[in-house]
Every structure is written in C-alpha cells, then in structure tokens.
Amino acid sequence: QVQLEESGGGLVQAGGSLRLSCAASRRTFSNYFMAWFRQPPGKERQFVSFITRNGGTTYADSVKGRFAISRDNAKNTVYLQMNSLKPEDTAVYYCAAGSGVVSGIRIQDYNYWGQGTQVTVSS
Numbered sequence: 001q002v003q004l005e006e007s008g009g010g011l012v013q014a015g016g017s018l019r020l021s022c023a024a025s026r027r028t029f030s031n032y033f034m035a036w037f038r039q040p041p042g043k044e045r046q047f048v049s050f051i052t053r054n055g056g057t058t059y060a061d062s063v064k065g066r067f068a069i070s071r072d073n074a075k076n077t078v079y080l081q082m083n084s085l086k087p088e089d090t091a092v093y094y095c096a097a098g099s100g101v102v103s104g105i106r107i108q109d110y111n112y113w114g115q116g117t118q119v120t121v122s123s
Contacts, residue, residue, distance in 0.1 A: 001025075001026075001030075001044060001114075002024055002025060002026045002032070002097050002111070003024070003025035003026075003112075004022055004023070004024055004025075004049065004078070004095045004096070004097060004112055004113065004114035005022065005023050005083070005115070006020060006022050006093065006095045006115065006116060007008075007020070007021050007022075007116045008020040008021050008117060009022075009093060009117030009118045009119045010026045010079055010116070010118075010119070010120070011037055011073050011103060011120045011121075011122065012121055012122070013056070013122050014043040014085060014086055014087055014121055014122065014123050015030065015085065015087065015123070016085050016112055016121070017081070017082060017083045017084075017086065018082045018085065018119060019021060019079060019080065019081050019082070020036070020079065020080040020082065020093055020095075020117060020119075021073040021078075021079055022034070022077065022080075022095030023075075023077050023079070023116055024075070024076045024077045024097060026080075029058040029073060029075070029076040029097075030053060030073040031053060031072060031099065031111075032053070032098060032099055032104075033050055033051070033052055033053065033097070033098045033101040033109070034050065034051050034078040034095070034096070034097055034098075035047070035048070035050035035051070035092060035095070035096045035097075035098070035104065035109075035110060036048040036049050036050075036068075036069060036078075036080045036094070036095060036096070037093070037094045037096060037107065037117065038089075038092065038093045038094065038119075039091050039092045039094070039116075040088070040090060040091040041070060041090070041091070044056075045094065045107060046060070046089035047060050047105040047106075047107075048060055048080070048093070049064055049069040049080065050069070050101075050104040050105065051061060051069045051070065051071050052104075057069050058091060058104060058105065060105075061082070062065065062088075063082075063089075066082065066085075067080060067081065067082050067083070067096060068080070068081040068083075069081075075090075075111060078113055081095070082119070085121045087121045087122065087123045088105065089119060089123075090120050090121050091119060091123050092115045092116040092117065092118050092119075093116060093117050093118075093119050094113055094114055094115075095114040096110035096111040096112065096113050096114070097110060097111065098110040098111055098112075
C-alpha cells in the first residue's frame with residue numbers, strides 16, 4: 001500500500017508559478033512510476049506528466065515547455081513545477097503511483113492516488 005499526499009496548490013494569477021509536491025509513504029518509492037493528472041471543473045481526469053523510475057519524463061502537449069516533473073527518491077517525493085500558468089490550467093491536481101505501468105498516460109496504469117490539491121489560475 002502506498003499513501004500519497006499532495007500539497008502546494010492555491011490561487012495564482014495568469015503567468016504565475018506554483019510548485020506541487022507529492023509525498024509518498026512507502027520506502028520503495030523509487031520502484032514506482034509517478035504521475036500527475038488533473039481534473040478541470042466539469043471535465044474528466046486528464047494526464048499531465050509522468051516520470052519513470054530512472055527519471056525519464058513525458059508531458060501532455062498542453063503543458064509541454066511550461067511544466068516540469070521531478071522526483072527525489074531520498075525524500076519519497078515527486079514535484080510538479082508549473083510556470084506560465086493559464087486559466088485553463090485550473091483543476092484539481094492528483095498525484096499517482098504505479099508499479100506495472102504500460103503506457104504511463106492512462107489512469108488505469110496507476111494503482112495509488114492522492115486526494116488532490118486545487119489549483120486556480122485567475123485571468
């Protein structure tokens with residue numbers, strides 16, 4: 001069992017930055033793919049980014065060049081640095097962990113989820 005806890009969300013103006021953190025409870029954190037998804041108001045949950053066990057990264061086209069995912073295995077933590085934020089980035093952001101990941105961009109790839117943190121970008 002892996003427990004995930006997100007933090008760092010909040011209200012920011014367009015063009016601003018936020019850094020989300022996700023702390024994992026398990027010491028085998030380094031064995032997991034880690035990802036961020038988001039769910040905008042009234043929409044389905046969507047892929048944002050993932051990072052592999054070895055630090056390889058993939059991003060959704062909508063955030064490429066603006067967001068950066070990273071992980072610190074010593075701290076059991078994954079981060080999402082979000083720059084040049086836009087109102088359309090407004091969503092609840094979820095951290096996810098997966099051990100048997102196939103593609104990395106599907107919700108089904110991930111076994112464990114955090115409770116989410118709200119990010120609101122004002123225009």
